[in-house]
Amino acid sequence: MAFQNPAREEIGNILANAGSIAVVGLSDKPDRTSHLVSMAMQSRGYRIIPVNPGAEHILGETCYPSLADIKEPVDIVNVFRRSEYCAEVAQEAAAIGAKVLWLQQGIWSEEAARIAQENGMTVIMDRCIKVEDAITGGRS
Incomplete structure (x- = not known):
């Protein structure tokens, strides 16, 4: 069965x-x-936790080199990486117990979705989190 977003x-x-x-x-x-x-x-x-191995601080927040380095619970892993890297990110997200794997607009990976779903995560692909927040009222 083909993947469908929630x-x-x-x-x-x-x-x-x-x-x-x-x-x-x-x-x-x-x-x-x-x-x-x-x-x-x-x-x-929203509490933003930057993950970028090449930076120390982004948006006034401490930046982490990987998901594994984050020492607090993570609800959503929002991914701005090319599709071929998403399966690895899904494995890392599962390892830290994230609840949601969110691949930004233009990013699609059936393998990442499978990994995330097998680990109990909700998956959203090819959607912009900012646009979805505006449409659904997210935090309002």
Whole structure:
């Protein structure tokens, strides 16, 4: 059976109940989509945890080289990496007990979805978290 994203209502519930969002591939460059989206989500009250091995701080938050280095619970792993890297990210997300694997707009990986689902995670692919937050009312 082909993968289907959760219904909008479920996506809204996921966002409304998210305590923290680890952003894999969050750029420290303010003109990059990952930075703009994460900054917007942070301004809406979401706890953003940057994951980028090449930076120390992004958006005023400590940056971690990998998901395994994060020492607090993570609800959503939001991925800004190319599709071929997503299976590895899904394995790392499962290892830290994340609840949701979210692949940003333009990113799709059946293998990552399978890994995440087999580990009890909800999967959302090819959707922008900022757009979904605006549509569903996420934190409002």
